[in-house]
Amino acid sequence: SRAGYTEKLDEIDNTSGRILVDREADNPVSRQSHRWLLDGRSEIGAFRAWLHARRGKLRAFWMPTFCSDVTIVASIGASAVNIDIEHQSYTLFARYQVGRRDLRIELYDGTVFYRRVTGAVVIDDDTERLTIDADLGQIVDPDEVKIVSFMALSRLDSDAIEISWFHNEAAEAATMTRSVLNDL
Numbered sequence: 001s002r003a004g005y006t007e008k009l010d011e012i013d014n015t016s017g018r019i020l021v022d023r024e025a026d027n028p029v030s031r032q033s034h035r036w037l038l039d040g041r042s043e044i045g046a047f048r049a050w051l052h053a054r055r056g057k058l059r060a061f062w063m064p065t066f067c068s069d070v071t072i073v074a075s076i077g078a079s080a081v082n083i084d085i086e087h088q089s090y091t092l093f094a095r096y097q098v099g100r101r102d103l104r105i106e107l108y109d110g111t112v113f114y115r116r117v118t119g120a121v122v123i124d125d126d127t128e129r130l131t132i133d134a135d136l137g138q139i140v141d142p143d144e145v146k147i148v149s150f151m152a153l154s155r156l157d158s159d160a161i162e163i164s165w166f167h168n169e170a171a172e173a174a175t176m177t178r179s180v181l182n183d184l
Contacts, residue, residue, distance in 0.1 A: 030099060030152060030179040032063065038163075038171045047173065048163075056159030062114070063154035063177050064104040070148040072105075073127060076140040083130045085148075090128050091120040099152035099179055103132070106146045111138075114151070152179035 074084040094100040119131035157176040
């Protein structure tokens with residue numbers, strides 16, 4: 001997948017003089033492309049059902065970046081709501097921003113947690129502490145964590161998605177998603 005940012009701009013050109021460009025939103029929206037390799041009729045059917053549920057651009061869904069956005073540096077207790085992460089200036093630059101406050105935490109055993117960051121403080125030059133909305137319910141050591149990604153409320157960027165069939169048991173599709181700046 002490839003990712004980037006785009007701004008919502010309104011260009012006003014009255015055909016004489018300067019062209020006025022107005023930013024319609026304070027924050028850019030993220031765009032992500034994904035290539036799907038669908039193996040077997042059940043995967044193809046599930047993907048088509050997922051596309052149908054999106055109704056093209058109409059329905060939003062939570063999309064992770066699928067990047068390692070946060071590095072956990074200390075064990076998380078079963079009832080803890082604090083996560084110590086490697087210092088990345090989250091507290092200074094990203095705290096409470098749409099698209100940077102929802103986390104997808106995936107462990108090597110396949111367990112996935114979805115949590116919202118409700119607070120952030122700097123502990124020292126190497127560590128920041130994130131407060132999450134609910135505990136994980138189990139002890140999680142840093143070496144058990146496969147990836148921690150930010151999530152953004154997103155939608156498909158097109159109403160039509162093309163599925164290319166290799167044969168009746170394998171297909172491929174490409175989608176482009178765009179984050180929405182709505183606050184949930």
